[in-house]
Amino acid sequence: xxxxxxxxxxVMAFTLAGIMYIGSTPIYAELGDQVLKNGMSHDDVKTLxxxxxxxxxxDYDGLxxxxxxxxxxxxxSFQSSAELEPSGMFDGATYDALVKTINPTQxxxxxxxxxxxxxxxxxxxxxxxxxxxxxxxLKLGNSGLxxxxxxxxxxxxxxxxxxxxxxxxxxxxxxALKAFQENLGLEADGLAGPQTIEVLNRQLIRRGLxxxxxxxxxxxxxxxxxxxxxxxxxxxGVRYRSxxxxxxxxxxxxxxxxxYKQHNISVPRDTSSxxxxxxxxxxxxxxxxxxxxxxxxxxxxxxxxxxxIGNGQFIHASTSRGVRIDHVDDNYWGGRFHSGRRVY
Numbered sequence: 149x150x151x152x153x154x155x156x157x158x159v160m161a162f163t164l165a166g167i168m169y170i171g172s173t174p175i176y177a178e179l180g181d182q183v184l185k186n187g188m189s190h191d192d193v194k195t196l197x198x199x200x201x202x203x204x205x206x207d208y209d210g211l212x213x214x215x216x217x218x219x220x221x222x223x224x225s226f227q228s229s230a231e232l233e234p235s236g237m238f239d240g241a242t243y244d245a246l247v248k249t250i251n252p253t254q255x256x257x258x259x260x261x262x263x264x265x266x267x268x269x270x271x272x273x274x275x276x277x278x279x280x281x282x283x284x285x286l287k288l289g290n291s292g293l294x295x296x297x298x299x300x301x302x303x304x305x306x307x308x309x310x311x312x313x314x315x316x317x318x319x320x321x322x323x324a325l326k327a328f329q330e331n332l333g334l335e336a337d338g339l340a341g342p343q344t345i346e347v348l349n350r351q352l353i354r355r356g357l358x359x360x361x362x363x364x365x366x367x368x369x370x371x372x373x374x375x376x377x378x379x380x381x382x383x384x385g386v387r388y389r390s391x392x393x394x395x396x397x398x399x400x401x402x403x404x405x406x407x408y409k410q411h412n413i414s415v416p417r418d419t420s421s422x423x424x425x426x427x428x429x430x431x432x433x434x435x436x437x438x439x440x441x442x443x444x445x446x447x448x449x450x451x452x453x454x455x456x457i458g459n460g461q462f463i464h465a466s467t468s469r470g471v472r473i474d475h476v477d478d479n480y481w482g483g484r485f486h487s488g489r490r491v492y
Contacts, residue, residue, distance in 0.1 A: 181331075181351065181354070181355075182331035182332060183237055183238065183239045183240075183330075183331060183332060183333040184196060184215050184237065184238035185215060185220075185236070185237040185238070186215055186216065186217065186219075186220045186236065186237075187215065187216075188214075188215045189213050189214050189215070190213060190215070191213055193212070193213050193214060193215045193219065194211050194212060194213045196215075196219070196223075196238055197211045197212070197219055197222075198211055199246060199250060200219075200222045200223070200226060202250075203226065203249065203250070205222040205223075205225045205226045205229075206218065206219065206222035207222075208222075215238075220236040221236070223236050223237070223238055223242065224236045226242070226245070226246070226249075227242055227245070230242075230245035230249065232245060237333075239333055240333065278352065278357075278358045278359055278360070278361065279349050279352070279361065280297055280298065280301050280345055280348055280349055280352075280361060281345075281361065282294050282297075282298075282340070282345060283371050284371070284374075285339055285340060285341040285342070286298055286317055286339070286340035287317065287322075287338065287339050287340070288317055288318070288319070288321075288322045288338065289317060290316075290317040291315050291316050291317065291436055291457075291458030291459050292315055292373070292374070292435075292436055292458065293315060293435070295314075295315050295316060295317045295321070296313050296314065296315045297359075297361050298317075298321070298325075298340055298348075299313040299314065299321055300313050300359050301348050301352065301359060302321070302324045302325060302328060302348075304352070304357050304359055305328065305348070305351055305352075305355070305357070307324040307325070307327050307328045308320065308321065308324035309324075315435075315458065316458065316459050322338040323338075325338050325339075325340060325344070326338045328344075328348070329344060332347050332351075334347060372411065372437065372492060373435060373436035373437025373438075374436060374437075375411060376407060376408070376411055376413075376436075376437040376455065377436055377437060377455070377457045377458075377463070379407050379410050379411065380407045380455050380457070380463045380471075381457075381463065383395055383398070383403070383407075383471045384463070384471050384472060384473070385470060385471060385472075386398060386403075386465070386470050386471045387470040388465050388466060388467050388468070388469075388470045388471075392465075393405065393406055393417075394406065398465040398470075398471060399465060400419060400452050400453045400454065400464055400465045400466075401416075401417060401418050401419045401422055401453050402417070402465070403454075403464065403465035403471060404422065404439060404453050404454065404455055404464075405417055405422075407455060408439075408491065408492075411492070413491055413492045415439065415491055419441070419450050419451055419452060419453050420449070420450050422439060422441065422450075422453050422489065423441045423450035423453075423486060423487065423489070425439070425489055425491055426439065426489040426490045426491035426492075427489065427490040428487050428488070428489060429487060429488030429489065429490055430487075430488070431476065431485055431488065433488060434456045434476075434488045435456070435458075435490075436456060436457060436458045437455065437456065437492070438455070438456045438488045438489065438490055438491075439453060439454075439455060439456075439488065439489040439490075439491050440453065440454050440455065440456045440462050440476070440485075440487075440488050440489075441453055441485075441486040441487050441488070441489060442454075442481060442484045442485060442486055443484055443485075443486040444484055445484060446467075450486050452464070452484075454474075456476075456488065457473065460475055460476050460477060461473050461474065461475055461476065462474060462475075462476055462481075
């Protein structure tokens with residue numbers, strides 16, 4: 149009996165090796181891309197059932213794409229034989245054990261916490277420029293280049309179903325991130341923290357996906373933009389005062405000059421001069437922290453200024469209600485956009 153089982157495993161190892169390297173694509177490796185559990189329906193379930201049948205753990209009549217009680221019990225039996233906790237979920241550790249059982253010479257370790265040192269050493273220069281590297285955790289409501297990069301990754305992995313990515317972390321991004329986290333056995337909190345980013349990067353490497361990421365200088369500028377906005381929002385509600393340049397009262401250009409000055413960024417005192425500094429931007433080029441100029445308000449030409457805070461909004465000192473947030477494209481401001489100015 150022992151000899152027979154040994155022969156069966158040898159045959160299976162040969163068969164799996166053939167499956168994994170048809171052409172140049174490792175077909176079987178896709179099975180380990182998500183956690184499978186009771187109640188799920190997926191093509192990977194049928195693949196799992198086939199391997200468990202070949203190993204003698206799954207004896208249900210016919211293969212399906214549904215992970216029901218029969219599949220769960222088969223997985224539990226396999227986990228017990230592999231000295232794993234019999235949870236019934238096909239997770240990363242169970243995937244590793246299955247690969248090693250079927251093909252002892254093939255190392256396809258799926259580890260949520262450790263990337264193979266060999267892979268890192270061989271691909272460090274090549275993969276680093278395609279890694280998602282963030283200076284902050286991302287969550288619902290955030291804006292920035294890093295949000296866009298996160299969306300590109302989720303889209304490439306098949307979780308975010310949108311035609312064009314944006315710089316805003318909305319409910320679609322949150323739902324896609326939660327689906328990814330749940331499939332990979334992470335806490336589905338919708339927060340792109342260090343652990344989630346690490347697992348996202350591992351999935352990019354496993355699938356051979358190469359996505360261009362923002363460079364570090366762009367992300368550094370974005371971090372400064374966030375700090376500028378944080379300062380600007382501290383003065384929401386401060387009254388408007390013609391000629392005002394302090395928290396006792398601001399006019400529009402006095403407010404923007406004051407906020408930028410807190411971050412060692414120098415801009416002129418008046419609106420007309422602010423409309424000429426830095427690099428000119430179109431509305432679509434605006435990023436968090438950019439100076440924004442409006443025209444034809446109380447006079448022709450550049451006549452009002454504010455700071456872009458993302459998601460189509462800007463903060464400014466309005467004559468009627470003091471420092472407040474408005475939308476760039478609302479009925480009043482939409483037709484009065486003059487330009488954006490990148491001043492740092």
